[in-house]
Structure formats: structure tokens, C-alpha cells
Amino acid sequence: MRASGRGDDGGARGRVWSIGSRGRARARGRAGIGRRGVMAAAGASVVVVSSARASARGGGEGDDARRGSKAWVTSLAGAIAGASARVCVAPLDVVKIRLQVQLEAGAAGKYRGLTHAVSTILREEGVLAMWAGTTPALLLWVPYTAIQFTVLNAFKDAADEWERARPGSTRGVPMNFIGGAVAGSAATVVTYPFDVIRTLLASQGHPKVYKGILDAAAGVARERGVARGLYAGISVTLAEIAPASAVQFGSYAAFKTRFPEIFGENDFACGFAAGTVARLVIHPLDVVKKRFQVAGFSRNLAYGARVDTHAYRNFFTAVSAIAQKEGALGFYKGLAPSLMKSAPASAVTFAVFESVRRALSPSRDEE
Numbered sequence: 031m032r033a034s035g036r037g038d039d040g041g042a043r044g045r046v047w048s049i050g051s052r053g054r055a056r057a058r059g060r061a062g063i064g065r066r067g068v069m070a071a072a073g074a075s076v077v078v079v080s081s082a083r084a085s086a087r088g089g090g091e092g093d094d095a096r097r098g099s100k101a102w103v104t105s106l107a108g109a110i111a112g113a114s115a116r117v118c119v120a121p122l123d124v125v126k127i128r129l130q131v132q133l134e135a136g137a138a139g140k141y142r143g144l145t146h147a148v149s150t151i152l153r154e155e156g157v158l159a160m161w162a163g164t165t166p167a168l169l170l171w172v173p174y175t176a177i178q179f180t181v182l183n184a185f186k187d188a189a190d191e192w193e194r195a196r197p198g199s200t201r202g203v204p205m206n207f208i209g210g211a212v213a214g215s216a217a218t219v220v221t222y223p224f225d226v227i228r229t230l231l232a233s234q235g236h237p238k239v240y241k242g243i244l245d246a247a248a249g250v251a252r253e254r255g256v257a258r259g260l261y262a263g264i265s266v267t268l269a270e271i272a273p274a275s276a277v278q279f280g281s282y283a284a285f286k287t288r289f290p291e292i293f294g295e296n297d298f299a300c301g302f303a304a305g306t307v308a309r310l311v312i313h314p315l316d317v318v319k320k321r322f323q324v325a326g327f328s329r330n331l332a333y334g335a336r337v338d339t340h341a342y343r344n345f346f347t348a349v350s351a352i353a354q355k356e357g358a359l360g361f362y363k364g365l366a367p368s369l370m371k372s373a374p375a376s377a378v379t380f381a382v383f384e385s386v387r388r389a390l391s392p393s394r395d396e397e
Contacts, residue, residue: 103390104183105176111383112175115375116167121160122371123167124151127232129364130320133355140235144366155236163232166243170224174217182213210275215268222267223260226250229323263322266345270315277308298377305376309368314361316368318348 116123125147132139141147151159186209193200227246240246250259282304285293293300325342342348352360 107386108175108179112171114382115378119371122367126364126367163228166228174221177217185209214271263319266319281307302373305372309372
């Protein structure tokens with residue numbers, strides 16, 4: 031996956047934002063292949079791909095119109111892709127959250143593993159329970175992916191402008207990593223309350239403590255206040271964004287470069303692999319974040335002990351509490367459904383994004 035780039039000869043052909051093989055980037059540049067956009071996401075990662083000729087075009091109203099059109103198409107395609115992926119992987123997300131917020135280990139817990147959790151939820155709560163929290167999840171992911179794509183696109187354009195004004199100044203700088211981190215952080219801050227509400231609705235079990243989105247939002251504000259409730263765990267989440275983006279982008283680039291015979295022309299498989307690696311690395315932070323989000327809130331004790339607010343005052347006390355009571359494996363609760371969710375989510379996002387983008391701007395691939 032690439033974005034518009036500066037040529038290897040140092041000329042003003044635009045910067046190649048590449049996490050794919052260099053050979054493919056050069057081959058496509060010579061062949062005159064036009065603008066493509068790809069989003070492969072696991073948890074917090076996006077790459078916007080543009081043509082290497084975009085940065086060489088003149089300014090003026092025509093460029094402004096093109097940038098506006100590109101931003102609109104990118105944002106809409108990303109939003110639709112994120113919503114599609116979320117609906118597809120919602121059942122695995124519910125199971126993952128139930129396992130992550132369960133303090134008890136092994137046979138002492140309500141859920142004793144992935145298959146047991148699925149069968150228990152279906153038996154006790156019905157099929158619809160597998161999509162618990164999907165509405166706030168959609169309210170989270172539609173604006174999240176739109177904002178993320180828009181900010182990343184703006185960051186890329188600003189970086190290209192900086193490179194044109196100061197040739198060579200961004201050489202060696204991991205701009206795609208930085209752009210992904212900035213875009214993910216901005217989208218997270220704006221949409222985070224929906225993530226908290228989604229987690230509460232997905233983890234509360236049956237009988238339900240909160241009847242829906244508005245009830246959950248009111249309950250959170252009443253019990254812990256807006257700032258401490260709706261933004262519980264945001265520091266951990268933001269700390270998760272940078273390494274998630276770095277691992278996602280870096281592993282994708284490494285796979286493309288080192289295994290071109292496997293991943294050279296297969297973005298789907300490469301995204302699948304990169305998403306898996308990223309999830310393995312960032313999962314412990316995700317567990318800590320989920321504990322912050324549900325700490326102190328009521329739920330049926332049949333679904334496990336209540337997460338104590340005092341044990342989760344800050345990041346360090348949270349890590350200490352999990353390590354002491356649950357051991358190292360406590361940081362990897364819910365890993366199986368997380369892995370099963372991350373790779374398919376990236377695949378669905380990739381396919382839907384490309385399809386929507388092409389449908390909205392069919393002429394771009396001809397440029």
C-alpha cells in the first residue's frame with residue numbers, strides 16, 4: 031500500500047508513502063498506474079494510497095477541487111468500509127470483551143474459553159446478544175474511519191507540500207507511521223465516548239443493567255461524570271494508537287519486502303498477516319483499556335466480579351492489579367477472538383473500501 035511519493039532520484043515527483051515492496055512501487059510508477067486507495071485496519075491502522083503524479087500537479091482551484099473530491103470520496107469509502115467490517119465481526123467482538131473484562135481465570139470464570147463463551151451467550155441470551163453494542167459501535171466506527179481517513183489525507187498532503195518546499199527534508203522519516211498515529215489519535219478523541227458505551231453494553235450480560243445507548247450514557251454520566259466516565263481509559267487508548275500503527279505499517283512493509291513471492295501482489299494476505307502481528311503486540315494494552323472502561327460499573331455478578339475502581343486508578347496500578355491477580359496470561363484474555371476478528375476485519379475493510387472508492391471515482395484508476 032502506497033501514497034504519493036518522491037522518486038528515488040530525489041526529484042519532485044512526490045513522495046512514495048510505501049509499506050509495500052519497492053519493486054512494486056517502481057513498477058507501478060513506470061506503468062503509469064493511477065491513484066489507488068487502500069485501508070487495512072485492525073484496532074486503530076489506515077494507509078491512504080494516491081498516485082505519484084498528484085504532488086507534481088499545479089495549484090489553483092482545479093487542485094483544490096480535486097483535493098476536496100478526494101477527501102470526500104476517501105472519507106465516505108472509509109466510513110462505509112468501517113461500518114461493514116464492524117457488523118461482520120461484531121459477534122467476535124462481544125466474545126472478546128466478555129473474556130477481557132472477566133477477572134476470574136479458568137473454571138472459576140463465567141466463560142471458560144472462546145467456544146464455551148459463544149455457546150453460553152447463545153444459550154442464555156439468544157443470537158441477538160452476539161451483536162450487543164453494535165449500534166454504538168457503528169456510531170463509533172462510521173465517524174472514526176471518516177475522521178481518520180480525512181486527517182491522514184490532510185497529513186499526507188501537508189507532508190508532500192513540505193517535501194516540495196524543502197526537497198529531501200522528509201527522507202528517512204517514517205511519515206506513514208506518524209500520519210497514522212496522528213489520524214488515529216484525532217479520531218479516537220472525537221469518538222471515544224461511543225467506545226465506552228459499546229464496551230458497557232457488550233459486557234453487561236443478562237439481565238441488562240442498561241437498556242440502550244441513551245440509558246448507558248446517562249448512567250455513566252450519573253455514576254462517574256462525563257470526563258471520568260465517557261473518557262475512561264482514553265490515556266491507555268491513545269498510548270495504544272502509536273505502537274499499533276507502527277507495528278501494522280512496519281510489519282506490512284517488512285512482509286512486502288522480505289516475502290515478495292508471497293505478499294508482493296497480495297494485499298489481502300499481507301494485511302491479514304500484518305493485522306495478526308499488530309494484535310499480538312497491542313492486545314495487553316487493549317485488555318487494560320477495557321478494564322478501565324468498565325471499572326466501577328454495575329453488572330450481574332454471574333458474569334464475574336465487579337472491576338474495582340481503586341485498582342484501576344491509573345495505567346500502572348491497572349497493570350499491577352492484573353499481573354498480581356491473574357498473572358501474565360491475564361493480559362492476553364480474549365486473544366483468540368481478537369485474532370479471529372482483526373484479520374477478517376482488515377480483509378472486509380480492504381475489499382469494501384476499494385469497491386466503494388472505485389464506484390465513487392471510477393476515472394481515478396484511469397489517470
